[in-house]
Amino acid sequence: MKRNSLRWIFNCHRWFPTKDDLLIALSCIQEEERNRIFNFVYKKDVKLALIGQLMLRRCVSDCLDIHYDQVSFRRTDKAADSIDKIGVDISKVKQSNQQSTDEYFKTMERIFSPQEWKLIKSQDPMTINQSPLHRFHRFWALKESFVKAKAIGIGYELRRIQFNCPTINVPINQIVNDTLVNHDGLLSNNWMFEESLIDGNHFISVALSADDLTCFRQQSTNNFFQFVQFNQLINPNVHVVVTDDFWVKYNNKEEGRHV
Template sequence: MSKHICTRWAFDLASWKPTLSQLSQAVALIQPEERVRLMKFHFIDDFLSSLIGRLLMRKYVSTCSGLELHQVKFARDVRGKPYWVREDINGPPLSFNASHQGNMVLLAGIIGEANDPDFGIGADVMKIEYSGGKSLAEFFRLMNRKFSAQEWKHICRVEHNEREQVKAFMRHWCLKEAYVKELGVGITVDLEKISFSVDTTHPLEEKVTPLVGTSLRCHDKPMDNWHFEEHLLQEEYCAAIAFRNCLPPDHGRFKFLRIEELLVTSPESELEEVQSYCRKALLKPYKRSQKNKE
């Protein structure tokens, strides 16, 4: 299996309190249809998460292609997955995926050889918490058909306290999401038949290299053309990357980017329609949890 260059970026929304100027620079980079979609979010948390995801995708394509950020355009395929609308069909193929939850936004991207186009990448991030109204045991009962018997055996190990059970649950869910996001079908497959054996060689910890020994069986068949990375981005966020028909030459950690690395100044950011759009967005409320943190 050929090796591919992999990029792993993350952004912590807690590090950014957007100003009108910064938001205008960001909005000026995205397409009109993306602006329409973003404005439909009720909470500014969701608005900013999705916006950063789109900026990460642009930075990634710009870095790989040499195009300016404002020249990068995206569309969605029949599976609903964003793809780069490229003019140079002779360049190397790219696969990338963005994900966000809570304060965390991430992108994983991989670049291949022109003669090796059949590969892909999926990524997901989950906050390691359970905030439902029911007991954890009742929540697990309701989610029973989403996991294989082997997965439940690991999640509910007797040596796991409640926090460790939640962490094990989120690790498995994150892996399943990353896998189906690369397939581009969403959570519409029989998740009970997608069974992960997570890497238990050492604990999943922050600031160390990711776990890479996780394996997958679908309908009890080994999926040897898939490889996985598990990361702990912060103490409360786990992330997973699914690699199909590709293998990164190294298993590095996610690099956290600053907002300044995603923006460029442009005349369009000064347009009244952009400024008006951003003023309206800044009036959106934060979620209650965010307010409590502040």
């Protein structure tokens, strides 16, 4: 079975929409989504939700050959792919301002198994290309993508999930898909993880589950994430249907903290 996937990245942190940008973007999406998005307190969350909606609309329009204006969505709590389960997480490599790396690791001790901590903290020559903090965020992205795919919930004990990574370092802008997962001590053969390192500081893990992963594993090495720009996501011919009130509401919000 041929699998078609789109992997897009948009840098919301560096996107500061003009009034025209915002009104055009809001006019591209459904009214109920506009209202939902503007319930967010911070600008950053408005931008994230808005771009997410535009990505979905452009993806469906392009892949299914449906006119942009004819796309209509209903909301569920699941991600979208052609296989049984999928979960996606991105983890930014960052140093705490208040704590040293060792102190930070201490506060997160219960998250990882002893075997995972051994690799995270390893001084082996095979691991020197990436720091312990890099390896920490790689494992974090893996665990978060897995629990999202399984819809386990935020209270789940993450140490019950243990990853074995034959590829020690994830190369920048390449796909690693040989990572294995043990859940409650049992190897789960029906899971595959597509790992990427974007710009050297953002680990992305896509967790995929299906009865037969053979064809997906063969194709996954080409599923690179691509950066897209705002003008690629909108309908340039859209008729603006929202008022300036949205621009006023947006400017009255604080930016919010980016992580």
